[in-house]
Amino acid sequence: MKARRLTLSQRRQLAGVVFALPALALVIGLIGVPIGQAVYYSFTQWDGITTTWIGPSTWSQAFHNSDLWTALKNNAALLIWVPVALGLPLAIAVLLHQRVAGWKIFRSIYFLPTAISWVVLGLVAERFFAYQGTLNSIIHAIGLSGVTTNMLGNESTALSALGITFVFTMIGTNTMLFLTGLATLDPSLEEAARIDGAGRWRIFRHITLPHLSRFIQLAFVMTVIALFSALFSLIFVMTGGGPGYATTTMEFLIYQTGFSQGQFGTAALYGLILFAITGVVGIVQLRLIGSDL
Amino acid sequence: MKTRRSVSPGRIALFVTMLAIAVAMLYPFWVMITDSLHTQSQFISGSGFSLGSWRQLSAALPVGRQVLNSTLICTVSIFVILAVGLPAGFAFAKLRFRASSLVFLGVVSAMMVPLQAIVMPEFVNITRIGLTSGYFGAVLVYAALGTPFSIFLFTTYFRGVPDELVEAGIVDGLGYVGALWRLVVPIAVPAIATVTVLQFIQIWDDLLVGLLFIQNTADRPITVGLAALASGRTTSIPQLMAGSFVSALPAMLVYLGFQRYLVKGLTMGIDR
């Protein structure tokens, strides 16, 4: 028996390595290695089968490609929806936290759309914004019968429609996060402030909000990352990236470049750019988590 | 703190606001249900109701088969995630080996890698090993994408379990495997539930992986089926909505069933 020779701590460490190994293999094999490959392929012309080394000029070429800039611009434009995707859930969470009659049922209802696939939400949103859709019904119902919108069909408004849908899809998750944060707030703090004569707004501003700051930071990071990497399903079913390139974001551009145009190398390069963007956001998140390590 | 439920005007306004939000949040369900209760021609003309679209649903979209596919893919992926994530979390939290915190940091940072960033090489790799026929390519990708988060959650959770508990088990005669399965896992039920729900929803709802890594039409999960149906030219919207509604049911049930754990699980991840 060879194991007999190992000391106790060596055996513990060995067990640790063995326990961690399957997970590491999975993560390295399917996430780590592809990143390395992406770096390599980004310098090549690659159609998935044959690879031709080009060199760094692929990168300078990519940055001269207007599609990339359009996609980046679209992503940037979508960023203005992030505050909304945080503010609305924050307000909803605060409302829920007042615990009016039936608040638990409301909570379940508010979270329920979280369980719906974004594919389905995209389909529903398409119905909402469509020519004969709910939005126009509402507009007509409030008496503006002359106005008829077609947000998804219009280059100037399609991205906004996407942003609104995105906000809707994020409400459940972020509300839950904030509600969790509120639940961990010591109620005696609020009571003490009330006894000290602080009004509702002051309590919210000086006690609740600071307590929530960690949760808000986390929600911010999660929302931004979702914005950059989870819109695919919505775009795929709502607009297909159009009209024109009006709703082509980075992730959709990667999909199109790779799978519609067969330019695997360029798509890999775009993937790295997206990774760089989420990486920056991710470092912020690691900082947050890092304080726990 | 017990809130006094006096019926003040403010309280009523609050209730009405919440009701309005509830209506908005239920809107997708309303759309799915009402739209599905027409035939295509009734839908276009805007009058009349019928269960026709539901009756013909399975002809347009093999809902049963695709829901089954989705279920299988979800189940196997989550099984893999738990099977590799639990021991790894235990190792990082309790069996600290050399450089384990560095490795942990590396694994956790993999949470930030969006699939789109690696999708090209991933697709080619999986295709090369021939895993795009059948579910297994997709299962592997889902498992790899879900593992970092589950390791993060499990490690955090296990760090909160006192060392003495594991040590007591070891002195009682357990090996490390026994300590994991018989002590740590039973205590980690809330964390396991959290990972299960979040991953279930994530995988059930995903489109891209299913779209790319599952080549056989028969093996398609429901999201891919719906997306494909939606992108068809002559799609019947009532049928599409009926299918959407069916696809949303399982995730909703899982969600409502485990909601309690979910809040708990998320709290322990961030609030310590």
Next chain:
Amino acid sequence: MAAITFDGVTKIFAGKPAVDSLSLHIDDGEFMVLVGPSGCGKTTALRMLAGLEEITTGRLLIGDQVVNNVLPKDRDVAMVFQNYALYPHMSVAQNMGFALKIRGESKDVIRSKVSDAAEILRLTDYLDRRPRALSGGQRQRVAMGRAIVRSPQAFLMDEPLSNLDAKLRVEMRLEIARIQRLLGVATLYVTHDQVEAMTMGDRVAVMRDGQLQQVARPQDLYDRPANDFVAGFIGSPPMNLLRAGVARDGDVTLSIAGQSVTLPERLASPYHLANGEVTFGIRPEDIVVGATGLRARVERCEALGAETLVHLSLNAKGASQHLVAKAGPRTTIVAGDDLAVTFALEHAHFFDVTSGATLRVGS
């Protein structure tokens, strides 16, 4: 059941020894108490014995087998943790039977052993409860129960009573000692409560900064401390340790705080006393307060009920030394009194000023 031997066992944490060449033998069936101030390495010693901590150097034996690299599960020792570490997801009965279950004992055997142990520990009514639903004392007994059902080679207990209230502690003290005697298993019991140390142990080992100071039967430890540390650590209130000058001339003249005391030859002879300075030790109960002797002033009195502690200062020009004496419960002494004290010198101790070691001949 087996004896336990620490043979020069050292544990180094980050370059600093937590346990420093510990050599200690525990006979089969013996109840050994390990005491010492916080951080002196008691828990570390126990954990090395349990196999939870690596031994840096030295040998550790259970029976005559060296167990340095033997896995905890193969050592067959039972440990009671300071915070009990009960399995929260198991009932009391499952907690107690867990080790047996792992070992593959049959259900019937487990049930009967658990119910025997529950009987001894008076836990029979609680067998189906979860640990969460138990009081501190009950949890403590479950932790004990988990150990005793196994009939292990050795019991290791790490301050098992420290979380209990005073009354329960007294009760459990007797209970643990009784059970240990009943089962006759070698026991290493860590505490920093010296009452536990004095009352429970067959022998007591005193540690300080990772080093073993003395191992002896409780009364011997009290009567013949090996050094000034043990002298000051064992006994409550602690032994008074005073700086004294020695002038030897047949009888010995001690000068304490500028006053002299004569130590007759007969009482001086058990000690190596040479001219110079020594540390003079005298326990509070060996100080007699009366009309003659060293002059002292009362600084403070603490009435403890059964007795009164009198804090005194022995005063002379410049030099002042502090002293605690015991007086009866209804003494009339009050702070500010000037009085005189004499020492019961047959119970005096002498230690080397620099090393602290006892000067007793033959130590």
